[in-house]
Amino acid sequence: MQKTENMSKIKLFTLKEAAAYMGKSIHNISYLITYGRINKYSQTGKIVKKINNGITYVSKKELDNYSKQWSNQLKQRRDLLKIKDQELAFYHLSEKERTKHIHRLHPYLGKFIPQLVEYYLQKYFKVEDLILDPFMGSGTTLAVCSELGMKSIGIDISEFNCMIARAKLEHYDLEKVSKEIDKIYNQTKIFSDNWNLHYKITDPIIKNNDYLNSWFAKRSLAEISFYKSKISEYEYQDILKIILTRAARSSRLVHHYDIATPRIPIKEGESYTCRKHLNKLCMPLDRAIGKIKIYSNDTKRRIQEFSELRQTDNFQILHNDSRTIDLQNNIYDKWKNKKIDGIFTSPPYVGQIDYHEQHRYAYEIFGIPRDDDKEIGRKKLGKSKSAHIKYQTGISEVFANVIKAMNPESKIFIVANDKFNLYPKIIKDAGLEQIGFRERPVEARAEGDKAAYSEKIFECGIAKP
Template sequence: MEREAIYTEESMEEIESTDWDFMGENTQMHLHSLHPYPARMIPQIPAKAIELWSKKGDRVLDPFAGCGTTLLEAVIRGRNAVGVDNNPVACLISSAKTAYYSEEDVKCLKDFLETLDAMINSPDLIPSIPVYKNMEYWFAEEAIDELGKIRACIHTLEGKPRQMALCCLSAIIVRVSYQGSDTKYVRKVADFVPGSGIKGYKVKLKSAIKCIEEINEKKTGKAEIIRADGRNLEAIGDSTIDLIVTSPPYLNAYDYHKYHRHRMQWIDGDVAFARDNEIGKHDTFTRKGATPDKYFEDMARCFSEWYRVLKVDAYCLIVVGDAIVSGEPVPVGDRFVEMMNAVGFTFRNRWIRSLDVNRKSFNQQARIKKEHVLLFKKMYNKL
């Protein structure tokens, strides 16, 4: 069954719009192509929202930061970004993309890239290889060795250069493994070409350095990345956020902790925390007799936190798709409107956007063709 957008109060003709489609536009500019990430929001959406409903110096929150799309668009527009995610890979990507790199930082990365082969070929280098169950099942022996050598070299760096270098390593992990793809956690054995891991890493790092130099001076805002459960934003004060732009995990679509599991191991991330705090994960809602109730319970807690941290007269834009659970369609967009109103938000508008299925980073088998763009406003503080 295909996942069209579902709506119960209005007809398609009344709400469908191309205002948020951005068909044919480049979605990989700047550092947005730094790291693979399933189902990422295209940058044009937060860019438009930030321009419409915030001003320079404002604080923009993405409570499901993912790969930092909203955060990067905020900082290059002079806003201060706050990103929250339970996944250490997401936090690493967001941090690497949004950081401002000094001339010294850039020089350090260039020197690292230039001397990487010499370091790797040094007889004194001891590969830095994480220990976790079934690693040999998922990687060729030569791939493990190459990744371990790169990782050992990265450990010689500090600060932002180390962060970016590690992010580039994370970006190539799935490509050199036996994992089927970034959205398929199945083993698919293929011959590993010796040297391809190191070559791929150097290409990725070189591209990242180029992107840093192209966009660095545009980053006039600052970003704060918080690794936390999105249902509890205790690190963010009451009424301190000027705009929320986010795309929550889609119900029954992905298992981010699973697709990023090997990456988390190689960056020393907390796999259990990401797994246990993931909302809407596919594994949970494909079980026999599953219902969507837990997803909406989790999102209700998130919505209450968003209301608490958002300032009065500030907006919240949500991008979300509908779902199928136990063979039944679930009108997620409509439920979100009801739940946000119950929390205290005022519903302002809804658009239905069509996805470019030939280009999107979704698993094609998810068959999501349309999604909701929902706009809310906080009109007052509760007594």
């Protein structure tokens, strides 16, 4: 592609062309520019800091060099793991493919990639089978089941996780949901344009909330409060709540390089040296409306894509404790005389994530009750010996309970890192028996991830009496 005489010496792509060439999104290419991994070029082929008018270009050679360097880093991590079986690594998939359609409706720490679920469901189960995920999380297993035409049940102790899963799996009237998303955004945009410092939030949950008033700028919180106040006017309320909480997450008073796990907020209007933006002086976001617009458009696209792929909406989402739920009665309420045919799940890893706390902004905005004390393996409890024992007891209790509603010949697949070798005892105590085992190297989940990382997949059956 030759744009000018200068550009004939340097192969240049537009951002759209670069995204297609790399198998990534335009956002991914912009990210590389922002982080200084590649340069920004003008139409005349000159390296520039800013494009005032015209189209932004990037260099094919720089893209190739970056890709090669990144691939070498990943290869070094893979080699450290010494895993010969590479079938389940899915190295050929781009990040965009690994988070296809609804799997990125809302950020969620601890989810697995849909291709892993798809591999096992297609290999070991039939389309008429009923699949359970007793640690549903954001609903990945249920979404893949819907694509494959399979019935599914998900259970989770977190009410917000259930909201995410419902929003993903809802069978939408696409024209109506698109209009609702656009209308509530436009209402909020008008409010934002007319906002001033004298505005008083009236929402009783938000206005005197110390957490929200510390973590959000005044204007951001006002926009969030206004958007929330309009949700009840619409039919598809879960998806609107997810758009709002996703926008809120990105609009907190945090450093741009620390969106995922910030520990404390920074002051509104306070500048800092930003590692994300090449050590420039940055300030936290002081409004949420921009993120609401971005995620509104992204959400419409994702639910449209999923609607074209799904083959069924035969699923059930249960907000409950998998250790104690009467699962059989819940199944009979929806599928008379049906038993569960299999499990595909990834339980929480011991001492790694606080599943309620990671979405605290959502719980605070909507006043959602929390069940932190019922989380198994929560980060707050640590990784001590006593934490390991408590974790083993909790996980084994889940499987011991749910197998009461399963066919005797059911197949059970458990995805876990298990670096502490806790699962042999869990499997035995739960009344299961291990049939097989595989280990998969995990692609770096972000450029900052430096450690080699793997997951184990335990194939189990129900132990014979």
